[in-house]
Amino acid sequence: KNQVEQSPQSLIILEGKNCTLQCNYTVSPFSNLRWYKQDTGRGPVSLTIMTFSENTKSNGRYTATLDADTKQSSLHITASQLSDSASYICVVSSSGGYQKVTFGIGTKLQVIP
Amino acid sequence: KAGVTQTPRYLIKTRGQQVTLSCSPISGHRSVSWYQQTPGQGLQFLFEYFSETQRNKGNFPGRFSGRQFSNSRSEMNVSTLELGDSALYLCASSPGQAHSGNTIYFGEGSWLTVV
Numbered sequence: 001k002n003q004v005e006q007s008p009q010s011l012i013i014l015e016g017k018n019c020t021l022q023c024n025y026t027v028s029p030f031s032n033l034r035w036y037k038q039d040t041g042r043g044p045v046s047l048t049i050m051t052f053s054e055n056t057k058s059n060g061r062y063t064a065t066l067d068a069d070t071k072q073s074s075l076h077i078t079a080s081q082l083s084d085s086a087s088y089i090c091v092v093s094s095s096g097g098y099q100k101v102t103f104g105i106g107t108k109l110q111v112i113p
Numbered sequence: 114k115a116g117v118t119q120t121p122r123y124l125i126k127t128r129g130q131q132v133t134l135s136c137s138p139i140s141g142h143r144s145v146s147w148y149q150q151t152p153g154q155g156l157q158f159l160f161e162y163f164s165e166t167q168r169n170k171g172n173f174p175g176r177f178s179g180r181q182f183s184n185s186r187s188e189m190n191v192s193t194l195e196l197g198d199s200a201l202y203l204c205a206s207s208p209g210q211a212h213s214g215n216t217i218y219f220g221e222g223s224w225l226t227v228v
Contacts (some may be wrong), residue, residue, distance in 0.1 A: 043203055043219030050198050089156060093212035101212045103156040
């Protein structure tokens with residue numbers, strides 16, 4: 001069964017600090033992995049998309065890494081801002097005739113002043 | 114360029130009723146996909162339509178159905194509503210098939226409460 005597990009479930013950090021969110025998956029065959037940011041009550045917004053051959057992808061202060069061998073991904077947030085407070089969701093898609101997409105439950109990040 | 118538009122934003126229905134939600138994709142996007150989000154289960158994929166054909170489907174009962182029109186606008190319908198159907202229903206659009214590497218753009222969602 002395809003699964004995506006994210007850790008931690010929730011995280012509180014001080015403004016200006018860095019943090020790293022983790023995503024482990026058991027999705028096969030692998031197609032791509034995405035990270036989304038979702039503000040409370042809003043739709044998710046895409047941060048990064050990575051395919052099998054990509055190790056790192058950056059989007060401003062957000063940097064995602066992918067280790068396809070260990071089936072792990074991380075999202076690193078540098079110099080956090082109050083506006084980074086949101087849920088971060090890892091999504092893994094499998095390839096094949098009928099593509100499947102599996103969502104992680106998300107990490108709820110709170111940045112405090 | 115207008116984003117993905119979903120209507121209605123909020124609605125309350127009674128158990129046993131049916132509901133239809135509407136989604137207008139970004140202009141030029143041919144794929145529309147639907148998702149259910151609940152606090153306990155997180156985001157779950159319902160189905161995807163591309164050029165009026167259902168191309169992908171999640172593990173939801175037949176009470177959940179959808180369609181896409183020639184202008185790429187989409188509707189999803191839930192029949193015989195249950196309390197557990199209370200959720201945020203999100204629609205997303207993309208230029209090509211949603212989960213094959215294209216960027217997906219989400220709407221703000223429709224909040225459904227079943228009482």
